Amino acid sequence: MTQARVEPVQPPYAEDIQAAFTRIMPPGxxxxxxFTSMAHNPRVLQRFFAGGLxxxxxxxxxxxxxxxxxxxxRCDAEYEWGVHAAFYTAKTGFSQAQLADTCRATPDIELWRPEQLALLALADSLHDRSTVDDVLWGRLREHFSDEQLIECLSLxxxxxxxxxxxxxxxxxxxxxxPRFPAR
Structure with missing residues (x-):
């Protein structure tokens, strides 16, 4: 395991930083x-929180x-994948097979509904080509409004x-x- 390049700041936190943490983190x-690593630059941390979705x-x-x-x-960010798997898997209803499938090169079409497959393709397309072709956009429009698609692109x-x-x-x-499952 590599060492962190910027060590997280330790409590007690500056008042504005503590207030930001209190706003964003669940109680307890x-x-x-x-966040504590980013706290070395309070301006960026505050903008980051303001831009979160x-x-x-x-x-x-x-x-x-x-x-x-x-x-x-796709970005090989095991940290963030694991945090979201820990906090949200139960709330989303994703099975362990679906969770593992988010890490596979090609999603298993048997595990997902058509709109979910379109979202997986969107993430892949933006990652691989930084754009969305007309065919994929048409698939997405079958399931999502303009408002929703803007949110998806932003996410x-x-x-x-x-x-x-x-x-x-x-x-x-x-x-x-959790760590990434075996791929």
Whole structure:
């Protein structure tokens, strides 16, 4: 295991940083190492929190998490994949087979509904080509509104940023977060 390039800040946190952690973290849960590492630059941390998409948006929790899991798996960001698997798998209803499938090169079409397969293809397309072709866009439009598609595109982009931060800083995995399954 590599060592973190930027060690997380330790409590007590500056008042504004503590307030930000209190807003974003569930009660009783310590701030994530990603956040405490980013706290070395409070301006970036605050902008990061302001740009997050973990609120109730225009797409379902399961659709949001599917995009996040696939994007972070494709970016090899095991930290973020594991945090989302730990916090949200029970809430999404994803099976262990589906969770593992988010990390496979080619999704198993038997595990997903058509709209979920379109979301997986969206994450892959943006990761591989930074765009969406007309055929895939047509598939997505069968299931999602313009408002929802803008959110989907934004989620994939935001979690590329999260992955870049995690991988670049070499943030160490949270102890409770699962690792990637065997691929």
């Amino acid at each position: 849960v310590e701030p994530l190492k990603l 973990l609120d109730h948006g225009s797409i379902s929790l399961a659709d949001r998490e599917l995009l996040i899991l696939r994007t972070t798996a 994939v982009g935001f979690y590329h940023t999260v992955s870049f931060l995690l991988n670049g800083l070499q943030v160490q995995r949270e102890e409770y977060a």
